[in-house]
Amino acid sequence: VVPNEFDEILSKNGAQGLNAVTTNESTIYYVELPANRAELWFVLEADRMTSPVFREFYAERDVVMEERLTRVDTNPGGLLYEAHLAAAFQAHPYGVPLVGWPSDVRNHTRQEVENYYRRYYGPRNAVVAIVGDVEPDQIEGWARRYFSPIPPGETPPPVLIEEPEQRGERRVEVHFDAEPAVRIGWHTVNKFHPDAPALAILSALLSGGRTSRLYRRLVLEDRLATYVGSSLGPGARYPALFAVEAYPRSPHTTAELEKAVYAEVARIADDPPAYIELQRVRNQFEASSVRRLDTNFGLALQLANSASLFGDWRTTFGLEERMAAVTAEDVQRVVRTYLRKENRTVATLVKTPPPARASPQ
Amino acid sequence: VVPNEFDEILSKNGAQGLNAVTTNESTIYYVELPANRAELWFVLEADRMTSPVFREFYAERDVVMEERLTRVDTNPGGLLYEAHLAAAFQAHPYGVPLVGWPSDVRNHTRQEVENYYRRYYGPRNAVVAIVGDVEPDQIEGWARRYFSPIPPGETPPPVLIEEPEQRGERRVEVHFDAEPAVRIGWHTVNKFHPDAPALAILSALLSGGRTSRLYRRLVLEDRLATYVGSSLGPGARYPALFAVEAYPRSPHTTAELEKAVYAEVARIADDPPAYIELQRVRNQFEASSVRRLDTNFGLALQLANSASLFGDWRTTFGLEERMAAVTAEDVQRVVRTYLRKENRTVATLVKTPPPARASPQ
Numbered sequence: 001v002v003p004n005e006f007d008e009i010l011s012k013n014g015a016q017g018l019n020a021v022t023t024n025e026s027t028i029y030y031v032e033l034p035a036n037r038a039e040l041w042f043v044l045e046a047d048r049m050t051s052p053v054f055r056e057f058y059a060e061r062d063v064v065m066e067e068r069l070t071r072v073d074t075n076p077g078g079l080l081y082e083a084h085l086a087a088a089f090q091a092h093p094y095g096v097p098l099v100g101w102p103s104d105v106r107n108h109t110r111q112e113v114e115n116y117y118r119r120y121y122g123p124r125n126a127v128v129a130i131v132g133d134v135e136p137d138q139i140e141g142w143a144r145r146y147f148s149p150i151p152p153g154e155t156p157p158p159v160l161i162e163e164p165e166q167r168g169e170r171r172v173e174v175h176f177d178a179e180p181a182v183r184i185g186w187h188t189v190n191k192f193h194p195d196a197p198a199l200a201i202l203s204a205l206l207s208g209g210r211t212s213r214l215y216r217r218l219v220l221e222d223r224l225a226t227y228v229g230s231s232l233g234p235g236a237r238y239p240a241l242f243a244v245e246a247y248p249r250s251p252h253t254t255a256e257l258e259k260a261v262y263a264e265v266a267r268i269a270d271d272p273p274a275y276i277e278l279q280r281v282r283n284q285f286e287a288s289s290v291r292r293l294d295t296n297f298g299l300a301l302q303l304a305n306s307a308s309l310f311g312d313w314r315t316t317f318g319l320e321e322r323m324a325a326v327t328a329e330d331v332q333r334v335v336r337t338y339l340r341k342e343n344r345t346v347a348t349l350v351k352t353p354p355p356a357r358a359s360p361q
Numbered sequence: 362v363v364p365n366e367f368d369e370i371l372s373k374n375g376a377q378g379l380n381a382v383t384t385n386e387s388t389i390y391y392v393e394l395p396a397n398r399a400e401l402w403f404v405l406e407a408d409r410m411t412s413p414v415f416r417e418f419y420a421e422r423d424v425v426m427e428e429r430l431t432r433v434d435t436n437p438g439g440l441l442y443e444a445h446l447a448a449a450f451q452a453h454p455y456g457v458p459l460v461g462w463p464s465d466v467r468n469h470t471r472q473e474v475e476n477y478y479r480r481y482y483g484p485r486n487a488v489v490a491i492v493g494d495v496e497p498d499q500i501e502g503w504a505r506r507y508f509s510p511i512p513p514g515e516t517p518p519p520v521l522i523e524e525p526e527q528r529g530e531r532r533v534e535v536h537f538d539a540e541p542a543v544r545i546g547w548h549t550v551n552k553f554h555p556d557a558p559a560l561a562i563l564s565a566l567l568s569g570g571r572t573s574r575l576y577r578r579l580v581l582e583d584r585l586a587t588y589v590g591s592s593l594g595p596g597a598r599y600p601a602l603f604a605v606e607a608y609p610r611s612p613h614t615t616a617e618l619e620k621a622v623y624a625e626v627a628r629i630a631d632d633p634p635a636y637i638e639l640q641r642v643r644n645q646f647e648a649s650s651v652r653r654l655d656t657n658f659g660l661a662l663q664l665a666n667s668a669s670l671f672g673d674w675r676t677t678f679g680l681e682e683r684m685a686a687v688t689a690e691d692v693q694r695v696v697r698t699y700l701r702k703e704n705r706t707v708a709t710l711v712k713t714p715p716p717a718r719a720s721p722q
Binding site for chain 2: 107
């Protein structure tokens with residue numbers, strides 16, 4: 001067994017930033033190579049797709065178990081996130097941690113993983129985005145030559161489980177010997193839904209930068225929190241959570257943070273954001289999407305995401321227009337529609353000293 | 362299509378109490394027939410096992426959807442139970458409702474159900490208990506004759522998912538226009554575990570009959586509740602919940618009930634049950650197990666359950682001895698081990714008037 005042979009061949013050929021990441025919707029492999037090594041990439045990737053050998057399966061499984069242990073099971077932020085999603089999603093697989101529950105990781109066999117890979121990781125389900133100083137015709141030729149002989153794989157079954165409507169507040173505590181924290185989540189929509197842009201604008205209004213409402217009030221003015229952020233997740237294809245996360249500044253409590261968050265949410269529902277505030281947020285989005293396209297890597301990622309999620313590489317390039325069309329009334333409407341008490345799940349990290357041990361005499 | 366042909370043939374032959382029930386561990390079909398119709402039962406059951414035809418699949422699926430609607434989605438007790446289990450079991454399938462989530466029922470196809478039936482509902486996985494005025498040798502002969510030609514089916518895969526240890530209290534509310542109720546559950550053990558008998562004794566001490574601790578205090582003395590009960594569930598094979606359910610007597614609240622339940626639980630942890638109290642409970646168990654064996658049906662069910670769950674029809678007949686061996690200290694130990702705040706999930710039904718509708722002018 002030659003360990004890391006794949007990585008080493010790439011590195012010898014000038015590869016940088018070789019990495020892999022798994023999201024709720026896809027596994028993404030990325031690498032930067034000199035333009036004149038593009039064919040090598042096709043050779044290696046086609047070989048990995050055709051004849052994967054899970055040589056070091058059990059060693060790698062141990063690595064994943066160790067990762068779970070350090071990033072989740074002994075990590076307060078990881079535990080809080082996992083507990084929050086599991087409480088918010090009772091039916092939909094968004095409630096299952098990406099890496100699996102500890103018993104899942106422990107019980108996987110090499111054969112299961114290999115079968116899964118052969119079933120789904122074929123060219124039918126692959127989206128490749130190549131950005132750089134290359135010839136499109138040549139790239140297409142290589143794609144046909146190297147990928148067309150490979151069995152296409154099966155289309156993964158769609159997730160048909162729908163999360164039933166939430167009918168009342170849910171609260172979960174996680175005891176851990178770490179500083180307190182709180183995550184508040186409301187069920188919303190998927191990324192294709194007409195309300196998605198207004199929710200993205202809302203997130204920026206609440207916590208995008210130092211002038212955002214929650215940051216200003218909780219961190220700067222009232223000094224209740226050391227951090228506040230908001231996000232939509234964990235995935236994009238199915239209805240996701242609008243989540244606010246905050247860490248109290250001692251001696252303030254997560255209960256105080258919750259109260260302040262709900263007050264700011266109610267304020268938006270009652271009193272629409274001013275034109276200038278909205279415009280500032282829209283400008284932020286525009287600036288960040290321009291920045292993202294400044295690198296080949298950022299552009300490749302956006303192309304691949306757009307194609308795999310929306311079935312069209314152009315779609316996400318139209319998102320700015322959808323953002324620009326969001327009105328103050330749209331923002332108020334999504335607040336009133338989704339950010340209701342009965343629709344929220346609150347996960348709190350409660351600082352708990354570890355159980356006292358008998359000290360050796 | 363002849364509807365209900367199976368039922369009709371049985372009924373014409375004197376069948377009574379024909380029914381089917383699905384638990385977390387098995388599907389149970391039961392029927393009482395005149396002793397001289399035993400062979401008919403083999404003929405019909407073997408035919409159902411060999412050549413099931415899901416003729417009225419879509420009509421039956423509609424029936425199940427309607428059942429889900431009336432028993433869960435528009436039923437406060439059903440909703441509360443489902444929400445409670447889903448909150449308590451984040452990883453283990455005990456958190457998934459037996460009948461499935463609404464989208465599960467809606468999306469099943471005839472082909473899927475037929476494949477599932479053919480895969481698992483064969484003789485390999487069937488346990489048959491026949492009680493009555495029959496000849497064992499003849500029964501065995503029929504069993505061999507009618508069931509041995511049938512493909513055995515596959516052994517179902519064991520559930521390898523383990524519920525991670527709960528690390529803090531979880532609370533879920535269900536808003537519904539109905540009287541309030543509360544369910545409190547603590548993670549415990551499966552039915553094979555050495556602590557299971559002490560938990561069964563605890564359940565009887567707390568709520569078995571009018572002299573039980575919770576009934577006496579909540580219903581009779583303080584008149585806080587109209588009902589209080591406790592149980593272990595939802596299944597037997599995997600670690601289950603010890604659950605207490607109670608309905609407040611107006612104007613008392615579920616919060617008052619919770620407080621009283623926790624006080625009684627703490628009282629047992631601090632102060633062991635007296636010998637006479639324990640003996641009364643053990644006697645109750647003995648009496649009810651004798652009563653259960655008074656009918657052919659009760660005996661058949663116990664034989665089949667024992668064989669399917671423990672792999673031996675004798676096992677559950679030894680349970681009384683295990684109950685008799687439970688000491689006051691065992692009861693205290695299980696209370697202290699499992700009935701801790703960080704290990705509990707509380708689901709509350711909150712009475713909420715339906716949204717006001719604009720009245721027609």
